Each structure stands twice: as structure tokens, then as C-alpha cells.
Amino acid sequence: MKKIQNYNKHRKTKYRFIISTLILVLFSSNILLSLDIQTNAKIDTNDVLIGDQIKLSLEVIFPKNLRLNFPTIPDTIGKIEILARTPIDTIDSNAQRIMRQNLIITSFDSGYFEIPPFYFIYEKEDTKELYPIATSPLMVKFSTIPIDTADTIRDIKPPLDVPYTFEEFLPYIIGLLLLALTIYLVIQFLKRRKPKHKLLQDYDPKIPPHIIALDELRKLNDEKLWQKGEIKLYYTKLTDIIRTYIERRFNIMALEMTSDEILYELEKLNLDNGLIETSRKMYQIADLVKFAKFLPLPDEHSFCFNSAVEFVKSTIPVEISNGNKKEDK
Amino acid sequence: MIDIKELNDRIQSESVFIDVLVKEIARVIIGQKAMIDRILVGLLSNGHILIEGVPGLAKTLAIKTLASAINAKFSRIQFTPDLLPADLTGTMIYNQRHEQFTVRKGPIFANLILADEINRAPAKVQSALLEAMQERQVTIGEETFKLEEPFLVLATQNPIEQEGTYPLPEAQVDRFMLKIVITYPSKEEERIIMRNNLATEFPSVNPILNPQDILKARELVKDVYMDEKIENYILDIVFSTRKPSEFKLEKLQQLISFGASPRASIYLALASKAFALIKRRGFVIPEDVRAVCHDVLRHRIGLTYEAEAENINSEDIINEILNTIEVP
Numbered sequence: 001m002k003k004i005q006n007y008n009k010h011r012k013t014k015y016r017f018i019i020s021t022l023i024l025v026l027f028s029s030n031i032l033l034s035l036d037i038q039t040n041a042k043i044d045t046n047d048v049l050i051g052d053q054i055k056l057s058l059e060v061i062f063p064k065n066l067r068l069n070f071p072t073i074p075d076t077i078g079k080i081e082i083l084a085r086t087p088i089d090t091i092d093s094n095a096q097r098i099m100r101q102n103l104i105i106t107s108f109d110s111g112y113f114e115i116p117p118f119y120f121i122y123e124k125e126d127t128k129e130l131y132p133i134a135t136s137p138l139m140v141k142f143s144t145i146p147i148d149t150a151d152t153i154r155d156i157k158p159p160l161d162v163p164y165t166f167e168e169f170l171p172y173i174i175g176l177l178l179l180a181l182t183i184y185l186v187i188q189f190l191k192r193r194k195p196k197h198k199l200l201q202d203y204d205p206k207i208p209p210h211i212i213a214l215d216e217l218r219k220l221n222d223e224k225l226w227q228k229g230e231i232k233l234y235y236t237k238l239t240d241i242i243r244t245y246i247e248r249r250f251n252i253m254a255l256e257m258t259s260d261e262i263l264y265e266l267e268k269l270n271l272d273n274g275l276i277e278t279s280r281k282m283y284q285i286a287d288l289v290k291f292a293k294f295l296p297l298p299d300e301h302s303f304c305f306n307s308a309v310e311f312v313k314s315t316i317p318v319e320i321s322n323g324n325k326k327e328d329k
Numbered sequence: 330m331i332d333i334k335e336l337n338d339r340i341q342s343e344s345v346f347i348d349v350l351v352k353e354i355a356r357v358i359i360g361q362k363a364m365i366d367r368i369l370v371g372l373l374s375n376g377h378i379l380i381e382g383v384p385g386l387a388k389t390l391a392i393k394t395l396a397s398a399i400n401a402k403f404s405r406i407q408f409t410p411d412l413l414p415a416d417l418t419g420t421m422i423y424n425q426r427h428e429q430f431t432v433r434k435g436p437i438f439a440n441l442i443l444a445d446e447i448n449r450a451p452a453k454v455q456s457a458l459l460e461a462m463q464e465r466q467v468t469i470g471e472e473t474f475k476l477e478e479p480f481l482v483l484a485t486q487n488p489i490e491q492e493g494t495y496p497l498p499e500a501q502v503d504r505f506m507l508k509i510v511i512t513y514p515s516k517e518e519e520r521i522i523m524r525n526n527l528a529t530e531f532p533s534v535n536p537i538l539n540p541q542d543i544l545k546a547r548e549l550v551k552d553v554y555m556d557e558k559i560e561n562y563i564l565d566i567v568f569s570t571r572k573p574s575e576f577k578l579e580k581l582q583q584l585i586s587f588g589a590s591p592r593a594s595i596y597l598a599l600a601s602k603a604f605a606l607i608k609r610r611g612f613v614i615p616e617d618v619r620a621v622c623h624d625v626l627r628h629r630i631g632l633t634y635e636a637e638a639e640n641i642n643s644e645d646i647i648n649e650i651l652n653t654i655e656v657p
Contacts, residue, residue: 192575236558236657255655258615290657291556292333292612 036096037062039120041135043105050110050142053083056103058135060120064097068122073101077116079109080140110144209248210316216241217309226301235289235304242282242308249315259283275314282307333554337611343549344609349537350398356532357394358387359525360518366607367509367624368395368483372543373550374603376506376596377462377482379447379497379628383489386511387522392443392483399543400536401440401479408450410493414457421470432469437461440477440540444484448494458482459501479543499587499631506596507621508628546606553602554612558657560598562618565654567594570630570646578653581646584636589629597625615656623647 038061043054062068075082084104091098107113117134124131220241225234243262246254252265263280282304288294296304347369354365364380368391371378380388389405396403406417419435436442437458444458461467465476484505486497502508514522525532565576571588573581600621605613623644630643 253652256652258619258656260616287614288612290558291614292337292554293556294333 037066037068037120037122037133039118039133039135041115041118041138043115043138043140046139047141047143050144051106051108052142053104053106054140056105056115056138057100058103058118059098059100060133061096061098062122064092064095066097066122066125068097068099068120070099070101071118071120073103073118077105079111079113080105080107080115107140107142110142112139112141114139208316209245210312212248213241213245213312214309216244217305217312221305226298231289231295231301234301235286238304238308239283239286239290242279242311245312259287272314275311278307279311282311333612336552336554340549340553340606340611341609344546344606346538346542346546347607347609353398353534353537354391354394357534358391359521360514361387361391361511364388364391364509364511365395366604367507367621368392369607370600370603370621370624371483371507372399372479372481373546373606374506374596374599375479375547376599377484377504379484379486379502379505379508380511381486381488381508382511383513384487386513388483388485388511389443389445392441394534396441397536398534399440399479399538399540401540401543402438402477403441403443404436404439405443405445406436407445408447408454410449410451412450412454414454417454417457418461418467419469430470432472432474434469434474435467437467438474438476440479440481442480442482444482446487447484448486448496451495455495455497455501458484459504463504477540479540479547502628503590503592505628507600507624509624510627550599550603550606553605553610555598555602556612559601559613559615559618562615562654562657563594563597563601566618566622566626566650567591567597569650569654570626573650576650576654578650581649584633584639584641584646585630586633587631589626593626593629597622600625619651622651 038059040059041056043056045054048054058071058073060068060070070088073082073085082103082105086102089100091100105115115138117137119132119134121130121132123129217238220234220237223234225231225237239259240255243254243257246252246262246266250265250269252262254262254265257265263276263283266276266279285294285296285300285304289296350369351365355362358365368378370376372395382388393403393405395401406412415435417435417437419433419438421430422433423429424431447455447458461476462480462482465478465480467474467476513519567589569576569578569581570585570593573579573585597618601613601617604617604621605611608617610617626647627643630646632641632643632646636642636646
């Protein structure tokens, strides 16, 4: 019997605790059972660093037939700034309507700040009177970065090294490919161009033309071409050396001129008549060899070679002793 | 193996007639040495000649004199807009007595033809002449007649008064071996011309050769030696009109619409040989090529609109080529 009495006593205590807990929960979450309106304001955290952004969510659930105004929230609430906000989202579900809005808030001051209650105004259906209903106030702590006064002052950190992407390299890759293509085309173009005359190819303008010509003549003599039977090649090289020398020495386009035209141009330079005549004979023999299969005698080979050497030596610019300027012969 | 020395000696001895012929022509034609040389080049190398020059520069007289000097038959045809091909080649005439058609040969049946102002006749007449020039034969009715050798056509064109003319198409101009441009004589030459014309007796030429001698001389031209170096020089010149950029002549690329045809290479080689013979040489030298180069190429290079706008003619193009291509 005593056991049953204890059991009943324990049961009563348990019921009391449940009822009192339910009443407490209902009042704390602003749930108004009589009107079925629920408001809610919540933040994702309440302890942040100064300047950090927090998401504040406002929500109200109310019967669909009820007229309710969502609160208009200004850009600043005390020291708290509203950085961004979403449009008010309205969702209808059976007899209920849910309205939501998310806000991004921050503060650039440190300390504890209160987010005050947000008031929703609704109209009672029977009396048409307006009543407010509010959310709970919220507290947020904005902390500053702790300064270690014992530590030394450090320099500003350098910019962070962001890893390179392919898009950043792409213009350089295209540029390099275009450069390679251009170089390739230039090389092909140069290859296809008719090569310059051999004697003009490696011409150093600092070396006087007569030095080059005499050097070329010496090399030609050393080759002993006519002695080997290469007579046509010998005379082709001999006349080419002299024509190249004339081109450089007198600025006459001798390589593009016939023998007669060269001699005509030389005559205009008032050179020694004897020199012109020996040159004429040399050109005649050379033309006969080059174009008429003529085979000169060894004496004629020597004559032509000596005439060429004589022509170059006789036309070397000479210096006038009583002046510093050079004068052409 | 060709013995050039022997060939040179032979040509020197057998070409004596050229000096005599030139001297004989020079008794009547004062100046115009270049024109006489080019006409001889055409005559000796079996090529036809187009002559351009203002009226009164002794074009007709030159060819008439040459015909007399070589004892050849000469015809002068004045081309007019109403000329018909039959007026040139000949036609079939109905003989009432014999009741049959007989052939009447036209003026083209001669050794030397002067086609005066060829661009004044319509295309069909020009074609008839050019066909005869190419084929060296004429068909009248159903019968084909060979033209007499030597057969040389000298066609003239007047550079002024272009209204109502029929300019020769490029393809037909290409059939002329040479195009000679003649200019006015010098003051001294014109003084002699004036005196000769005022004299009671105008100089005349004596026939010193006959057509058979010309045919022999043509054989002599074929014997003139041309070295490979000269052949390459000719090819370089002709190819540079087609692909100037390959011959350091990039600036001509935009000025030439079409280059010289293979006929240019053939005629340049042939004319160079003939010119060497006129100079009584048995071999060709670059001077010979350069001497006839303008006459062979000037009507074979097509100019672009840019060239015409810049007032650049084919002479300028050829000069540029000759001044750039290396002489062997």
C-alpha cells in the first residue's frame, strides 16, 4: 500500500515538472499558442572579431488569413551595420504563411552590442486592432585583435603568392608560338632569296677595297686554277674580283654591267689611258674565255693577272703629304 | 666539240655582206642606226617586227630600201577600218571566159611586208595577218599557198591618235619578235635628210644581195655560239619578269601583272645571236643580250594599274632588271 502511495506521489511530481517546463519553453520562444504566431531572430554566432560578418535570420510564421507587416530594418542598428539583405521570402504552407529575411551584419567597433527586438505588426481579425509582436533581443560580442605590446613592430606582410593559372600563361604561350613562327618564316624567306654574290657576302666595310681585292687575287693565284685546266673558272673569278673592287672603290655597279659598260664608266674617271687599255685587253681575253671557249696562252694568263693587280694598285687612294686629306688617283 | 676560233673566223668572213648592206641602206636612211640593226636582227633570225613611232620617221622608207638592197619583193598594206582579210591574203575570182574560179593572191605574197598602222584594222584582219606570220602559209578557197622566204612583216603602230583603233591583244603582240620604238633624228641627221630631199636626185640603193643570201645568213645565225653562262643570263632576265622577288626585285612585284612568256627566252637568245652576227662575232657576249633586251621584252611585260598610276612603263621595268641582274 505504501508502495502505491509513493508511486502516485512520484507521478504527480513528474507531471508538474513537465507542465512547468512546457510553460517555460512556450514563453521563452514567443510562441503564442492563442494566435499561432511565431517569431524568431537568430544569428550564426555571437562572438566574432571586429569587422567579421554575421548572418542574422528573421522569420515569422503566422496564419494565412492574418495581416502582418514585416519590420523595416534600417542600414544601421546602433553600432551594428547592415551590409546586405535578401528580399523577404514568403512561403505558403497549408493554413500557414512563413516570411523570412536574411541579413549580413558587422560592426567596426569592439564591445558587446545588443540586437534589439524586431517588431512585427499584425491586425486582429475580430477587432481590427493592431498589435505588435517582437523577437527576442540578441547579444553579440565584437572582439579586437589582442595586441602584444611586448612584441616588436613588424613590417607589412608582402603580397601573398597566388599560384599561376594556365589562363595567365596562355598569352605568353601564344606570343612565343607567334615569335617562333615569325622566325621560321624569316629563315625560310632568307633561304629562298637568291644568295648575294660570293665576294659581296662577307664584306667588311672597314677594310679598304684594294686590300680585299689584292688578297682575293693572291688567293686566286695560289689556287693555280688555269694550271689545273680550270681556265673558265679562273677568268670568271678574276673578272669578278675586279668588278667587285670597282663596285666598292668607285661605287660603279660593275657586277651588273658588261665589259664595255665598265670600260666606258672607267674612262669617265680620267684614269691613265694605258691602264684603261690594259684593262680593255684583259676584259676582251676574259670575255673570249668565258663566252667563246677561248684558250689563252700561259703568257696571256699572266698578262691578265698582272693587269688586274696593276689596276688595283694603280687605283689605291693616296694621301697628299702636305695635307691630311686623302685624294683619289 | 665546237671550234670557236674556226667558227669565229668563218663568221667574220661570211658576214662581210652585213657591213656592205648597212652602208648601202645608210645612203638613203639617215640616222636610225638602231632601227636598221633591229630590222636586220628580225630579218636574220626569221622574226617579225612591230615598230612604234610617230609618222614621218622613215619607217616605210627603211623597209622599202632594205627590200631593194636585198632584191626582195616588197608590199605595203595600209590598214584601215574597212579592210577585209581577203584584201590581205587574196581571193577567188570567177573567170567568165573559162567558167572557173582563179586565185588572185593578195599583197601578203611578198618577202617584206609593211603593215602600216596595224591597229587601225579590225580584229579579223589582224588575225589573218598574224596567222600568216605564224603559219607562213595562206589558204585561199581550198588551196594552201606557202609564203615566200624570207618573209618578214614589219607592222607599224602610231602612238598618237588612238581614237577608233583596235589595239592588238597581248597574245597577238607576243608573236612579234621585236617591238622597236623609234624616235626623232638628231639635228645634224635631220639637216642631211632635208638636204637629200631638196636635192634634184634622191639617193637610191643598189641591189647587193638576193633573198637566197638572207636564207644562208640565217643558217649562219644558228651557228653562232652561245655559252651556258649567257643562257643563264637570259633565263635570269626573263624569270625576273615573272618572279621579281626571287631576283632582289621585290619593288617590281606590284608593278608587273604578268611576266614574259617562253617566247621571250627563245627570241632573246635568237636575237642575241643575230646581233652577234651583225657585230661579226661568232659567239654571244652579254652586250648582245642587253642590246636587244628592250626590243624583245617591252611588249611582253604586263603592267599593273599601280605601275600605270605611277607613270612607270615597261622600259623602266627592263632597266631596273638589267641594273640588278648580275652580268656573267
